[in-house]
Amino acid sequence: MNNNKLKANAHKLICYMATSAYNLVGEPHLYGPFRLVDASSRLIDILEKEGAIDQTLLDARAMIEENKYLVMTDEKAFADFLNELVLKLVEGFKE
Amino acid sequence: MTSASGRSLRYALKEEQKGIRFNTIKRMDMIKMDLFETITSRRSIRRYQDQEISDEILLKLTEMAHWAPSAGNINPRYYLSVKYPGMIEKIKSLSPGMFGNPAAIFVLSADKAKAKEKASTNGDIYSIIDVAMAAQNLLLAAHASGLGACVIRSFHAEAISSLLGFPDYIVPELLIALGFPEGGQPRGVRPNLNDVYHQESFKGS
Numbered sequence: 001m002n003n004n005k006l007k008a009n010a011h012k013l014i015c016y017m018a019t020s021a022y023n024l025v026g027e028p029h030l031y032g033p034f035r036l037v038d039a040s041s042r043l044i045d046i047l048e049k050e051g052a053i054d055q056t057l058l059d060a061r062a063m064i065e066e067n068k069y070l071v072m073t074d075e076k077a078f079a080d081f082l083n084e085l086v087l088k089l090v091e092g093f094k095e
Numbered sequence: 096m097t098s099a100s101g102r103s104l105r106y107a108l109k110e111e112q113k114g115i116r117f118n119t120i121k122r123m124d125m126i127k128m129d130l131f132e133t134i135t136s137r138r139s140i141r142r143y144q145d146q147e148i149s150d151e152i153l154l155k156l157t158e159m160a161h162w163a164p165s166a167g168n169i170n171p172r173y174y175l176s177v178k179y180p181g182m183i184e185k186i187k188s189l190s191p192g193m194f195g196n197p198a199a200i201f202v203l204s205a206d207k208a209k210a211k212e213k214a215s216t217n218g219d220i221y222s223i224i225d226v227a228m229a230a231q232n233l234l235l236a237a238h239a240s241g242l243g244a245c246v247i248r249s250f251h252a253e254a255i256s257s258l259l260g261f262p263d264y265i266v267p268e269l270l271i272a273l274g275f276p277e278g279g280q281p282r283g284v285r286p287n288l289n290d291v292y293h294q295e296s297f298k299g300s
Contacts, residue, residue: 012188
């Protein structure tokens, strides 16, 4: 990806995160962790386009996309998923 | 959406044209069942196929939205549809509540100056109610047309206004992401009806 595309994609992600920060002041508290993992998934998208990616991050994104909507139906399962996600990511440090 | 009750209704109407009269209540039931099925099977859809939505469909959905009731008959609503992928991406970056890659986005907005002029201090809340009622019409019409949709409030209204060139007295209240659904139907979850429905007086919870 050239620098302009990287800048444009980073700009969009930063817009997303800043808008999330602003909106979260008045939104349900569980939207906070939800936005954080969603932003993580979006960051992995950008890294993938840059070629700066590894299997741990790809697996983490798949895990996020499969489970993030649990926030709307099952709070405990959502919390369990977040815990599993961190444990999954820490495995990447060991490789 | 094609349903058994929808087919029955069409059959009834066809038979009626031939001079066969159907019981009025039975006919009403057929109509209701078709609408009821649309209402109860609608879900918030957040994953979409890579397939364009025609301008004709968007116009028809707008017409359906526009027939919603208007509090105080203010009619402050404006509808804006966006299909250009570059603009959709920008709107998404300002709308944390929007997911997937919708084929189109509706921006439902309200003329706050008109609302205030016609309903004084109630104008603001009336205009929000109006937009919400229009949004529900649009969601049901989209579902009945085979589209998936998701209504979004989590966005930065001022930034969206600036991006789309809204005058300052027209305020975006809701976004609706639209596309042909991808994947299965999400589970619908609602509180138990018996816990929220009361008759004659409120019995406590």
